[in-house]
Amino acid sequence: MHSPGDIELALRRSPLFCDVATEVIQAISLETSFRTYSANEYLFHAGATADYLYVLMEGAVKMTAGPLGGRESVIELMQPVDCFLMAAVLSAKPYLLSAQAVGEVEVLTIPAELLRGVVSTEPQLALTMIASLANQYRQMVRHVKDLRLRTAVQRLGIYLIGLADKQGGSKTLSLPFVKRLIAARLNMTPENMSRAIVALRDEGVDVIDDEVHLRDIDALRRFCQVDTLLDELDEEFFVLTER
Numbered sequence: 001m002h003s004p005g006d007i008e009l010a011l012r013r014s015p016l017f018c019d020v021a022t023e024v025i026q027a028i029s030l031e032t033s034f035r036t037y038s039a040n041e042y043l044f045h046a047g048a049t050a051d052y053l054y055v056l057m058e059g060a061v062k063m064t065a066g067p068l069g070g071r072e073s074v075i076e077l078m079q080p081v082d083c084f085l086m087a088a089v090l091s092a093k094p095y096l097l098s099a100q101a102v103g104e105v106e107v108l109t110i111p112a113e114l115l116r117g118v119v120s121t122e123p124q125l126a127l128t129m130i131a132s133l134a135n136q137y138r139q140m141v142r143h144v145k146d147l148r149l150r151t152a153v154q155r156l157g158i159y160l161i162g163l164a165d166k167q168g169g170s171k172t173l174s175l176p177f178v179k180r181l182i183a184a185r186l187n188m189t190p191e192n193m194s195r196a197i198v199a200l201r202d203e204g205v206d207v208i209d210d211e212v213h214l215r216d217i218d219a220l221r222r223f224c225q226v227d228t229l230l231d232e233l234d235e236e237f238f239v240l241t242e243r
Helices: 004-013 024-031 086-091 112-119 123-147 152-165 179-185 190-203 217-224 237-240
Strands: 034-039 042-044 050-060 062-069 071-079 082-084 098-102 105-111 172-174 203-209 212-213
Touching: 004 024, 004 034, 004 050, 004 105, 024 034, 024 112, 024 179, 050 112, 071 179, 082 190, 086 112, 086 123, 098 179, 105 112, 112 123, 123 152, 152 172, 152 190, 152 217, 179 190, 190 203
Parallel strands: none
Antiparallel strands: 034 105, 042 098, 050 082, 050 105, 062 071, 062 098, 172 212, 203 212
């Protein structure tokens, strides 16, 4: 059983709430709960009323669309600490995507009505959420451009470069998800991803099981045609929330 103090500490781990006044966090924590989900369990389905803002604390979640004509599409793969579909919560609209646990998952659930009320009276939280929504929108636009402008092999290469950047420029990486999920996120079939892995060997990349070795990351960047406008992560969210 988690106490409000435990929930308050957990909320502080999220960039959304790290700068919010203590009394506001305490008020939110009184109505917020921890929930756990088993592997493959759905947190919610597309079309459901957005009753809660979900904050992922442990595990991984895939955001999916469909199935339409029997095909499901993976739109995003979420890792801690991140929030689900904030736009639906703030606008009181149905979820446009479904959320399914990849493995065992622990989340915080914040009542949507409570959050909308707090946002209307707390400028710092409102500003932080606006910045987060803007950042999510820009990343989605970049993802669409990546799908339209790059080959499957280049998309995989860009994904690996992004992993290397997140892991401090390391040349040895561990894939955070199974390959079929990464393939789905990159709009590839597992077979296409296997062929892309083979093709990347000529660009200095070796993939053995879930471990990746980048022998020549500069060659990989040239092959993928890394572009600052398209590929650089935005910093606005973090700038707006710094105090």
